[in-house]
Amino acid sequence: MTDDTRHDTGHGIRHDTGFLDTTRTFYDAIAEDYADRFRATGAGTPLDRALMGAFAELVGPEGQVADLGCGPGRVTAHLASLGLRVFGLDLSASMVAIARRENPDLRFEQGSMLELDLPDGALAGAVSWYSSIHTPWERLPDLFGELRRVLAPGGHLLLAFQVGDEPHHFDHPFGHPVALDFERRRPEPMAELLEKAGFTVLSRTVRVQEEDTSTKVPQACLIARR
Template sequence: MTGTDTDTGTDTGAGTDTGTGSDFLLTTRVFYDTIADDYATHFRDGLAARPLDRAVLTGFAELIGKGGEGGRVADLGCGPGLLTAYLDSLGLSPFGIDLSPRMVELARREHPGLHFSQGSMLELDLPDGDLAGVVAWYSVIHTPVDLLPALFTEFARVLAPGGHLLTAFQVGDDPLHLDRPWGHPVSLDFHRRQPDRMAELLEASGFELRARMVREPDTDIGESTPQAFLIARKGLPAG
């Protein structure tokens, strides 16, 4: 879930450009099922060395608290649950959803007081307007670009009017192809995004951009590309 260029990249959630239909979901699920145990061990303290990232999460939590919708937040692409637990420590009421059954199993084991379930971000088993917040922390980087509008529309569907979305991703144009992480016989593409284009897609899906931050790569923790964070609010009904 740390989103650096030298690691396995992120929480899981939506897929890669390795196929069409359900193919990219299957590829992503198999990848993260295979590496889940090593991933959970390697990134157990993933937020500890990232004070600016924690500051973004804290600001997001305060926006949720001021919104008056309650603190129910979905951590989409939750991986082994590290970020879900951090959101809980900020006073929110988070739960996690991940495409990988093994990641969900690890999250439940590591954080037994929180709720985790298996599923795809593209088709959330949640009612319309159910949430105060959605977090997609380095989990949209596996979604094919042509499916991003549908993905953001799904995020808007499950948010209450005035609810907030936080998404994080690596900045760039060319994907990172990761092959045989920790020696496992799997590979996956990690798609970098441009903040301006992501903001346009969010606005086209009914969001109002509230904050945009790009920080420089932290070479001390192995990053080689800038990291972007966008916070957007679902629009309020007219009148």
């Protein structure tokens, strides 16, 4: 039996890709419950939507935008409402099915943002809205390198994630027998990795923790330009 959890990068280096299978299995199991749970939140808080609005203005309506790790498509739909030519991509076939069902006028595909089926410079914008939280730290340079590859010169990236130093373990969500770690990271080292990958970080924002809302930990958002 072959080991299909190792991926050859083409440079003699093999990386563990088992986390992709774990993530896919997790979201396939909880997709319908997840979509129901977060349907009322739409595209997030007013501050979230403001950042998306700024990103949309930077990108403009002409170029193609990819919402990578789109889940049930709520952020994809909001970006489309802002005038962007956007499509969604997700590892989970179940999430893609929900996104297509709830947003029939938009395009959704299944795939990994670590290996995008796009030519170099194909995108004017890319969004990773809490989807990099499942990528191990040592694979983030690969992820950011792939995002840089598919962005045209001057293209923009919107990257959101939870702030912290330790992962959060989510076990048996909605009663399903699956578990997954969600990585929490600091904006400064994330910005440094983006710079090393060839991006210029234009904006760093942190939404503070609010115990009486759904924001239980600080939330970071970076906007960067290739």
